[in-house]
Amino acid sequence: MRGNKYKILKKLGKGSHGTVVLAEDQETLQMVAIKRIRQQFCSYEESLSSRELQILRELHHPNIIALLDAFYEDGRLYLVLEYLESNLCDLLKKENRRLLSHGTSNRTQGMREDEIRLITSALLQGLSYIHKQGFVHRDLKPENILCSKTGAYGPVKIADFSLATQYCTDERHSPIRAMTGYVATRWYRAPELLLLNSPITAAVPGGRLDTKGLQEMNRFAPSADMWSLGVIFAELLLGYPIFPGKTEEQQLRLIAQVLGTPPIPEEIFHEANKRIIKSFNKQLFGSSLKPPPRVPFRYRVQSLM
Numbered sequence: 311m312r313g314n315k316y317k318i319l320k321k322l323g324k325g326s327h328g329t330v331v332l333a334e335d336q337e338t339l340q341m342v343a344i345k346r347i348r349q350q351f352c353s354y355e356e357s358l359s360s361r362e363l364q365i366l367r368e369l370h371h372p373n374i375i376a377l378l379d380a381f382y383e384d385g386r387l388y389l390v391l392e393y394l395e396s397n398l399c400d401l402l403k404k405e406n407r408r409l410l411s412h413g414t415s416n417r418t419q420g421m422r423e424d425e426i427r428l429i430t431s432a433l434l435q436g437l438s439y440i441h442k443q444g445f446v447h448r449d450l451k452p453e454n455i456l457c458s459k460t461g462a463y464g465p466v467k468i469a470d471f472s473l474a475t476q477y478c479t480d481e482r483h484s485p486i487r488a489m490t491g492y493v494a495t496r497w498y499r500a501p502e503l504l505l506l507n508s509p510i511t512a513a514v515p516g517g518r519l520d521t522k523g524l525q526e527m528n529r530f531a532p533s534a535d536m537w538s539l540g541v542i543f544a545e546l547l548l549g550y551p552i553f554p555g556k557t558e559e560q561q562l563r564l565i566a567q568v569l570g571t572p573p574i575p576e577e578i579f580h581e582a583n584k585r586i587i588k589s590f591n592k593q594l595f596g597s598s599l600k601p602p603p604r605v606p607f608r609y610r611v612q613s614l615m
């Protein structure tokens with residue numbers, strides 16, 4: 311590949327936007343991850359101005375996966391990325407297995423407190439930088455958070471900028487087109503983004519979610535990332551996902567059901583607030599560019615954290 315510069319070793323993963331392989335840079339012997347962007351997301355003109363490529367080029371931070379190289383070959387765009395061997399999804403699965411093998415129910419205990427603190431801190435720092443650079447990630451979820459085998463004690467980096475966009479106070483004037491297309495994992499998505507690809511227009515039954523208001527919300531605001539971070543944080547704490555919707559509609563219903571009450575049991579929330587959350591307050595509130603307009607439940611998620 312690319313004049314034999316990269317030797318492909320194995321497939322690492324497949325998402326909705328591309329396939330990722332492990333490769334060795336034959337010159338430096340460095341291991342890299344190469345993401346081949348799916349055809350539909352890379353016509354020739356588009357590949358040259360690919361959003362993921364453009365955004366990754368601007369981001370240089372210890373908590374964000376580094377872009378090492380990019381090339382166009384056989385009608386496809388390839389992104390050469392720094393390689394990390396694990397991700398938060400694997401880490402959570404391993405943790406659940408550990409708890410089960412010790413006879414502890416995975417429904418009552420999440421990750422260790424020191425690990426939660428390290429991971430949350432890394433995510434806050436990465437996100438804060440992304441937002442300060444004027445971007446919004448919009449697809450933060452455990453699969454897209456990479457780490458080494460040492461887990462929370464090694465590097466923790468935000469990856470997958472395929473849905474990222476430029477932060478824009480008025481999306482009608484966004485320099486980048488709004489994203490369309492189906493995204494598989496919905497558990498971590500902010501409600502206003504859930505409605506982006508969904509035909510749901512009627513009010514969600516059983517809840518107080520204002521779907522019309524959501525549809526009018528700015529979907530290019532950093533607050534969508536803060537929602538995902540809150541949902542991930544809750545999962546680290548509890549050991550299970552808090553909004554595991556099977557469809558967009560069920561997802562919105564689950565979210566609507568907990569409006570007004572944090573989806574974390576009172577005692578766990580109280581302890582977490584005392585021991586972890588308080589230390590993050592400053593970072594949390596400093597991480598968004600400014601509070602987005604018309605976001606009634608955004609502050610609930612922030613107070614959930």
Ligand code: ADP
Binds near residue numbers: 453
């Ligand atoms: P998509 O936009 O299609 O979801 P991702 O960028 O998330 O693509 O990559 C898909 C999967 O490939 C990830 O969930 C992860 O398991 C793996 N992967 C992606 N980038 C890397 C990397 N830099 N190092 C190791 N694995 C990676």
Ligand code: MG
Binds near residue numbers: 325
């Ligand atoms: Mg992904």
Ligand code: MG
Binds near residue numbers: 449
């Ligand atoms: Mg993606």
